[in-house]
Amino acid sequence: MRKYRNQIIAVVLGMVLFVSWLWTGKREISGEDKKIYEEALGLQEQVDELGFGEFCLADYPVAMYDGEWDHVFYDGEIKRRKAVLETFAGTAYPVEDHFEVIVPTLEQFDSLLSLAGGVEGIVSGSGYGAKEQVATIWHEAFHAYQLTDHAVLGERITPEEMQEGLEDRMEGGEEILSEEESIVKEVDENTDVRNRLEKEMGLLEDTVEMLRADTREGNGAADLAEHIDGIQEMVLEYRECRRERMAKMTEAARDAEIRCELTEGTAYYVEYSVYGMTAGEKTCEERYLENLGRYEGGRGKYYRTGLAKCLILDALAPGWKETFDFTKGLDEVLTACGRM
Amino acid sequence: MMGIMRNALRERIRRKDIYVVIVLGLLIALMCMSGTVTLSIDGVAVTEVRMLLPLVLNVVSVVGGGMAVALSLRTIPNEYERKVSHLVWMRGISQWNYHGQLALANMISSVGALFILYAGMMVFAAVKGETGVLIRSIPGFALYAAGTAGVSLFTSAVSLIFPGMAAGVLAAAVMLAGTMQPVLRTLSGIVSGMPRGILRGILAVTPDLYAASSQAGEFLLGKKVDAHSVLGGLLFLYAGAALLYIVRKKECA
Numbered sequence: 001m002r003k004y005r006n007q008i009i010a011v012v013l014g015m016v017l018f019v020s021w022l023w024t025g026k027r028e029i030s031g032e033d034k035k036i037y038e039e040a041l042g043l044q045e046q047v048d049e050l051g052f053g054e055f056c057l058a059d060y061p062v063a064m065y066d067g068e069w070d071h072v073f074y075d076g077e078i079k080r081r082k083a084v085l086e087t088f089a090g091t092a093y094p095v096e097d098h099f100e101v102i103v104p105t106l107e108q109f110d111s112l113l114s115l116a117g118g119v120e121g122i123v124s125g126s127g128y129g130a131k132e133q134v135a136t137i138w139h140e141a142f143h144a145y146q147l148t149d150h151a152v153l154g155e156r157i158t159p160e161e162m163q164e165g166l167e168d169r170m171e172g173g174e175e176i177l178s179e180e181e182s183i184v185k186e187v188d189e190n191t192d193v194r195n196r197l198e199k200e201m202g203l204l205e206d207t208v209e210m211l212r213a214d215t216r217e218g219n220g221a222a223d224l225a226e227h228i229d230g231i232q233e234m235v236l237e238y239r240e241c242r243r244e245r246m247a248k249m250t251e252a253a254r255d256a257e258i259r260c261e262l263t264e265g266t267a268y269y270v271e272y273s274v275y276g277m278t279a280g281e282k283t284c285e286e287r288y289l290e291n292l293g294r295y296e297g298g299r300g301k302y303y304r305t306g307l308a309k310c311l312i313l314d315a316l317a318p319g320w321k322e323t324f325d326f327t328k329g330l331d332e333v334l335t336a337c338g339r340m
Numbered sequence: 341m342m343g344i345m346r347n348a349l350r351e352r353i354r355r356k357d358i359y360v361v362i363v364l365g366l367l368i369a370l371m372c373m374s375g376t377v378t379l380s381i382d383g384v385a386v387t388e389v390r391m392l393l394p395l396v397l398n399v400v401s402v403v404g405g406g407m408a409v410a411l412s413l414r415t416i417p418n419e420y421e422r423k424v425s426h427l428v429w430m431r432g433i434s435q436w437n438y439h440g441q442l443a444l445a446n447m448i449s450s451v452g453a454l455f456i457l458y459a460g461m462m463v464f465a466a467v468k469g470e471t472g473v474l475i476r477s478i479p480g481f482a483l484y485a486a487g488t489a490g491v492s493l494f495t496s497a498v499s500l501i502f503p504g505m506a507a508g509v510l511a512a513a514v515m516l517a518g519t520m521q522p523v524l525r526t527l528s529g530i531v532s533g534m535p536r537g538i539l540r541g542i543l544a545v546t547p548d549l550y551a552a553s554s555q556a557g558e559f560l561l562g563k564k565v566d567a568h569s570v571l572g573g574l575l576f577l578y579a580g581a582a583l584l585y586i587v588r589k590k591e592c593a
Contacts, residue, residue, distance in 0.1 A: 087530065
């Protein structure tokens, strides 16, 4: 026994180390992620002031995916479960009979965006932090709200139907082009349509800039009244450009664009508003409005055109959300408000 | 008692490779800390010690790991090639004692080289008036060096099993996978199918050296240290020592 004393001590030490390592390694959600969710919930009253009816974050489970598990925040509890969507995505996703918000944990999101930023991103981090994560949670919760409480463009989809659609797509059984594919094919790859859309985005950006300038100068309503003709003129020019462009697209591509702008644009508007509540107006404007007219391939550009239209509606028809129910595209809403 | 280790260390100092590696590492650390750095986060230049320190610690940790592999790879095989081992067996010194002392010399030189880079960072912190960071620097180094010490022991152990090139590739691969765990974890969440399985497998069998060394950054900045990550670094160190103990060479005369 004495002969093996050192070996026994070494083995016991190793076992203690291993057990301690296992014991401290319980995969719980980090305190930072818990704080982020609490902070997001705490903004409910301010979000209520945006005016989207019964939209309430606490109504939807929020799952944070850590690369292995989902940590689901709901009804005052945090439950861990096997990940339902084993990939890093911010989305509203069907789970059983309801829609849930799914986002990566802050650590994973930051890491993901750092990777996208190349070597500099990997070394310095992405700059995506708690405030951005809070805004993302609200963005995705707004999608859950759209899907749960509304018939988007007159079409209501249940969680079961969406799940079936996703499974069909994964099995390659669906031959219809996706929203993204329609947009790429008919907008991004068609030089004429693309150029026209770039011009429209410039007009929307200029309109929002004019509205912001009025707000900055301090006289708000008075300045707006003074410039209203100019703003109306820009909106009308935009409308004509859009009408001509839409005539060159198929119905499927038009529908894809209108739907994307409606769902993502309004969610991006909520994200923008929430980010402004936590990060302040200046930082928020730098992040969201300074590239409002920037064209990009795929669906991303419609986040910005949708946001621009929501901001224009806020200025020209402040009560637009009272009757807004996602059954019409944002341009139709502008027209219905008598502003186009 | 520790004559073999002392001799190995003396030889290490006589050899020029350690100086080359240190100069190279110092160059990288200085580049990161100089005013020519163009890193920025959200358009804000990263120059403050508190922002820069974790980044430089990560870079130096990778350099330190590379140095540990380079410094530890050939020591034991060289002893066998020169037949020095025969003299050791004749004196009745056990293999574990012999290999252990040589591996300890490797570990001391690797950690010593890492300390030179670390000291450079502390000078930078002193210049910037970060007294809190300086006060915590010594225990901070203990946290920081565990991963590098583990890499050195692991390299010493695999150099007993595999030929030079294979041992070097394996040790470097483990070191890189360990220091790049967050990147691999994120990649494993993006890809699917077999690539995901492979990445998950790599993550399961390699130590999280990134988490272990980044705890030093947390500690230096007065933040909470994650015990699991520190224990992970120590466990890797232990595993290296255990492997070294288990692996034996044939004692041929």
